[in-house]
Amino acid sequence: MKKRLFSESGFVFLFIFSACLVNLAVMALAVKIVNLFVVVDYFTAAVVRLISSVVTVSGTVGAIVYFISYRKAEFEFGLASGAFWIATLLQLLLSVLFKFYPFIGGGSLYLAGFLEHGRYFDSLSSVEYIGIIDYLLAFVILALFNFAVYLLCGKLGAHKRLYDREKLLSEKK
Secondary structure (H helix, E strand, C coil): CHHHHHHHHHHHHHHHHHHHHHHHHHHHHHHHHHHHHCCCCHHHHHHHHHHHHHHHHHHHHHHHHHHHHHHHCCCCHHHHHHHHHHHHHHHHHHHHHCCCCHHHHCCHHHHHHHHHHHHHCCCHHHHHHCCHHHHHHHHHHHHHHHHHHHHHHHHHHHHHHHHHHHHHHHHHC
């Protein structure tokens, strides 16, 4: 059981890490697109980056767990929860080590900036004055959101597979 939990945690960490890497490209692209329509200052760019980060990371992790649970036709809440939180703890440790840079911390850098400075989060130099409590609070908020998406997509994937299977069996009769 422990071996399965840790292997699942490793896979979930890979999902989260790959989603954060994809997030870097999506954030840059989103800022470029918004810049086509309006002049983007640092605050606006941070808002765009935060929104695109939340959508990209949670959407990628949700899509992956949906397809895996659809393929397996099951979603074990206890195992999935444990695996998610172990992977998130590893992500938190790496985020602290790399100062919540978006390649591992997702949008927690920007959310922490908004929590610390509010609408006065207007330059990259403001990042130096963000306290660790704000970083941790931002990380927890985003992790809880990702966990909710993770659970919802996992349950939906398994339910959809069972529904499709039942529909196929009922058509054969």
